[in-house]
Amino acid sequence: MNKVNEILDEIEKVVVGKRNVLKEVMYAILSNGHILFEDNPGLAKTLIARSFAEVIGFEFKRVQFTPDLLPSDITGTFIYDRRSTEFRFIKGPIFTNLLLADEINRAPPKTQAALLEAMQEKQVTVEGETYHLEEPFLVIATQNPIEYEGTYPLPEAQLDRFLVKLSVGYPTYEDEKEILRRRMEWKQDSITLNQVATREDILEMRSEVEEIYIEDDILDYVLRIVRATREHMQVEVGASPRGSIALMKLSRARAYVEGRDYVLPDDIKAVARIALVHRIILKPEPWIRGVRAKDVIEDVLKKLPVPKV
Numbered sequence: 001m002n003k004v005n006e007i008l009d010e011i012e013k014v015v016v017g018k019r020n021v022l023k024e025v026m027y028a029i030l031s032n033g034h035i036l037f038e039d040n041p042g043l044a045k046t047l048i049a050r051s052f053a054e055v056i057g058f059e060f061k062r063v064q065f066t067p068d069l070l071p072s073d074i075t076g077t078f079i080y081d082r083r084s085t086e087f088r089f090i091k092g093p094i095f096t097n098l099l100l101a102d103e104i105n106r107a108p109p110k111t112q113a114a115l116l117e118a119m120q121e122k123q124v125t126v127e128g129e130t131y132h133l134e135e136p137f138l139v140i141a142t143q144n145p146i147e148y149e150g151t152y153p154l155p156e157a158q159l160d161r162f163l164v165k166l167s168v169g170y171p172t173y174e175d176e177k178e179i180l181r182r183r184m185e186w187k188q189d190s191i192t193l194n195q196v197a198t199r200e201d202i203l204e205m206r207s208e209v210e211e212i213y214i215e216d217d218i219l220d221y222v223l224r225i226v227r228a229t230r231e232h233m234q235v236e237v238g239a240s241p242r243g244s245i246a247l248m249k250l251s252r253a254r255a256y257v258e259g260r261d262y263v264l265p266d267d268i269k270a271v272a273r274i275a276l277v278h279r280i281i282l283k284p285e286p287w288i289r290g291v292r293a294k295d296v297i298e299d300v301l302k303k304l305p306v307p308k309v
């Protein structure tokens with residue numbers, strides 16, 4: 001049995017009532033993909049990222065994105081060493097296992113673009129020199145949906161680099177009360193979590209996810225969903241083939257987390273929203289009327305026949 005439930009149970013000591021969100025983060029980690037959190041402040045986005053790093057033994061670094069942040073502040077830069085009379089490269093915070101890019105849309109496009117090569121190619125190029133990032137490498141970025149002044153919206157090309165787009169949401173009344181109870185019990189703002197897995201465990205689980213079986217009918221279902229987003233009357237630009245790959249990878253990860261070695265249509269439906277919501281551009285008229293990408297995905301899932309397996 002894999003260690004997924006053990007990992008999630010440990011994180012739930014500090015993240016209350018958000019098991020489904022934690023599972024979605026786990027799907028992305030097991031699929032070797034990056035995560036974009038878009039939600040209001042104070043909903044534990046940073047806590048979730050830090051807790052995962054702590055529990056699975058990832059080296060963790062956090063960068064607060066600001067308007068004056070430079071690309072070299074992320075990738076690193078060359079400095080002159082007087083002793084050796086040579087320039088040497090000082091690695092930036094991107095050289096880690098889990099990088100938290102906090103409020104990514106506050107930095108200008110040039111700095112946002114510094115992440116592109118690293119997220120896609122798992123390498124950094126500075127002054128013509130290429131430096132490979134150690135596996136596993138994961139970016140968790142956050143952005144605030146309610147503030148637009150002083151922000152730089154992520155271009156579609158960069159949004160597409162994120163495997164999933166997640167939202168935590170407010171806790172229920174009882175969950176929020178439990179948060180207060182635990183804070184009183186701890187007598188401090190945070191506690192140290194136990195490491196229950198290693199980087200090697202995560203790499204091994206990723207290789208096991210790659211062995212999850214998908215029937216041809218299920219692959220057809222994936223393609224029909226993605227193609228339906230391109231043909232939907234309210235959509236300007238539908239999901240690309242990268243969306244198809246994301247949907248396939250995430251469905252295998254979900255099957256693995258649920259303890260199966262094969263994918264069901266329910267796996268596809270469960271991950272369709274988080275895989276595709278940021279890959280769809282709506283026409284102006286539906287957007288003005290309040291239609292959102294998640295509504296389109298729900299409409300597509302309702303209308304398409306589900307394969308029988």
